[in-house]
Amino acid sequence: MRTPATQWSRGGEQHVVELSDGTVPAATVGRLPYYLRALRDLAAEGVGLTSSTELAERSGVSSAQLRKDLSYLGSFGTRGVGYDVESLASYITVALGLETEHRLAIVGIGNLGHALANYSGYATRGFQVVALLDASPDVVGTRVAGVTVEHVRGVADVIQRERVSMVVLALPGLGAQDVADAVVGSGVREILNFAPIALQVPDDVVVRSVDVGGELQILAFHAATRAAAL
Amino acid sequence: MRTPATQWSRGGEQHVVELSDGTVPAATVGRLPYYLRALRDLAAEGVGLTSSTELAERSGVSSAQLRKDLSYLGSFGTRGVGYDVESLASYITVALGLETEHRLAIVGIGNLGHALANYSGYATRGFQVVALLDASPDVVGTRVAGVTVEHVRGVADVIQRERVSMVVLALPGLGAQDVADAVVGSGVREILNFAPIALQVPDDVVVRSVDVGGELQILAFHAATRAAAL
DNA sequence: TCATGTGAAGGAATTCACAGCG
DNA sequence: CGCTGTGAATTCCTTCACATGA
Numbered sequence: 001m002r003t004p005a006t007q008w009s010r011g012g013e014q015h016v017v018e019l020s021d022g023t024v025p026a027a028t029v030g031r032l033p034y035y036l037r038a039l040r041d042l043a044a045e046g047v048g049l050t051s052s053t054e055l056a057e058r059s060g061v062s063s064a065q066l067r068k069d070l071s072y073l074g075s076f077g078t079r080g081v082g083y084d085v086e087s088l089a090s091y092i093t094v095a096l097g098l099e100t101e102h103r104l105a106i107v108g109i110g111n112l113g114h115a116l117a118n119y120s121g122y123a124t125r126g127f128q129v130v131a132l133l134d135a136s137p138d139v140v141g142t143r144v145a146g147v148t149v150e151h152v153r154g155v156a157d158v159i160q161r162e163r164v165s166m167v168v169l170a171l172p173g174l175g176a177q178d179v180a181d182a183v184v185g186s187g188v189r190e191i192l193n194f195a196p197i198a199l200q201v202p203d204d205v206v207v208r209s210v211d212v213g214g215e216l217q218i219l220a221f222h223a224a225t226r227a228a229a230l
Numbered sequence: 231m232r233t234p235a236t237q238w239s240r241g242g243e244q245h246v247v248e249l250s251d252g253t254v255p256a257a258t259v260g261r262l263p264y265y266l267r268a269l270r271d272l273a274a275e276g277v278g279l280t281s282s283t284e285l286a287e288r289s290g291v292s293s294a295q296l297r298k299d300l301s302y303l304g305s306f307g308t309r310g311v312g313y314d315v316e317s318l319a320s321y322i323t324v325a326l327g328l329e330t331e332h333r334l335a336i337v338g339i340g341n342l343g344h345a346l347a348n349y350s351g352y353a354t355r356g357f358q359v360v361a362l363l364d365a366s367p368d369v370v371g372t373r374v375a376g377v378t379v380e381h382v383r384g385v386a387d388v389i390q391r392e393r394v395s396m397v398v399l400a401l402p403g404l405g406a407q408d409v410a411d412a413v414v415g416s417g418v419r420e421i422l423n424f425a426p427i428a429l430q431v432p433d434d435v436v437v438r439s440v441d442v443g444g445e446l447q448i449l450a451f452h453a454a455t456r457a458a459a460l
Numbered sequence: 461t462c463a464t465g466t467g468a469a470g471g472a473a474t475t476c477a478c479a480g481c482g
Numbered sequence: 483c484g485c486t487g488t489g490a491a492t493t494c495c496t497t498c499a500c501a502t503g504a
Binding site: 029032037058059060095096097098100102104110112114116118119121122126127165166189190191197198199206208210211212213214219220221222224226 | 426
């Protein structure tokens with residue numbers, strides 16, 4: 001009656017990427033965060049050993065999927081036994097590059113930007129919000145989550161000064177492309193975009209987009225489909 | 231130098247779904263919102279006719295992809311000419327079920343819940359926030375975005391009273407499953423989940439999950455990969 | 461002639477099923 | 483014996499390339 005169900009909104013990537021010896025499919029990369037989350041939960045519950053079945057169930061994927069995914073990274077389990085929670089978690093942490101510090105700037109301190117600035121669970125360490133930017137005079141100069149909001153016109157300077165490596169765009173569509181251009185021009189190669197537009201960026205820049213309105217529309221499609229089936 | 235790039239975080243669905251005469255692949259459904267967005271932008275710019283090339287570019291997909299996607303819905307263009315912006319937009323609007331009203335409840339009025347409640351661009355009509363719920367006594371009773379926050383314990387009653395058809399879960403992981411159970415028990419079949427857990431729901435319930443922390447981790451992976459390539 | 465619409469081809473991701481190893 | 487790890491099979495998605503029709 002209750003099944004894991006496919007529900008994650010991932011898999012936007014296209015090309016595989018290098019890691020250690022081989023390549024990791026984009027779809028696999030997109031699932032590593034769930035595995036890490038599940039492993040941390042297990043560790044918090046005091047579980048030291050787990051199986052592909054248990055871990056998969058908690059991650060919302062099939063056990064075959066989980067094993068296949070892990071096989072792209074290496075070989076971590078013990079046949080006939082399972083996986084050591086701690087060591088697998090730490091390996092995935094390394095694979096995801098979470099042992100190094102990532103310095104974030106958030107551009108657009110509206111409702112969403114505020115929420116993101118105050119968002120506590122930045123994936124349990126690894127990420128630090130070092131700069132906030134906005135275009136509105138009402139917001140510039142105020143302090144949010146312990147950081148003073150600066151004007152977006154100085155985005156290039158801020159990125160250099162704070163050694164920002166990732167930028168979160170939380171502005172409303174219009175203007176997002178211009179900021180993206182400036183940000184890319186300053187050397188940033190990873191962008192998390194909440195604006196509902198397809199950013200045009202060079203090939204070597206990775207953009208992940210989150211579109212709440214689009215997600216709702218997809219749900220609406222299913223609702224309509226369900227209604228039509230009656 | 232500037233390419234559309236694959237950047238959308240969609241495609242979580244697994245099974246195809248019925249529509250009109252045939253079936254629409256999940257991947258296609260996930261892209262319909264971009265097409266609609268691009269069409270509305272074009273309409274706002276006064277463009278009445280467009281091509282698969284133009285529309286695809288604005289949506290961040292290839293023109294072949296766009297044409298193939300539209301072919302699952304029917305045949306809307308004129309060979310040798312292109313697509314009528316208005317009529318294609320209205321068809322996709324219908325296909326997505328946006329001509330009917332969708333009544334939302336948001337559970338968890340923290341930073342994110344606040345932002346979502348105040349989120350203006352609910353995909354340009356079609357969605358209406360009719361209820362807000364939280365567990366904290368500090369929040370219950372306050373008004374947010376014109377709606378009074380009620381206690382989450384009454385979620386079943388609220389869903390019935392307000393005829394809620396979709397629920398947004400903006401609570402922090404712990405407790406999300408319990409609320410999901412109650413929500414599903416009240417007949418809701420579409421859930422947008424911001425909690426970083428794999429919700430266990432019946433097969434006929436559609437869950438779309440958005441995990442900001444996970445998105446950042448995926449970006450971190452790419453950053454690490456880039457660094458390793460040097 | 462030109463851009464759509466679409467079979468066919470190609471590639472990617474998932475599932476299967478079992479070999480392999482503790 | 484049990485569970486991992488993985489080739490093989492399958493399914494799904496994307497791209498190609500051209501027939502089609504305004």
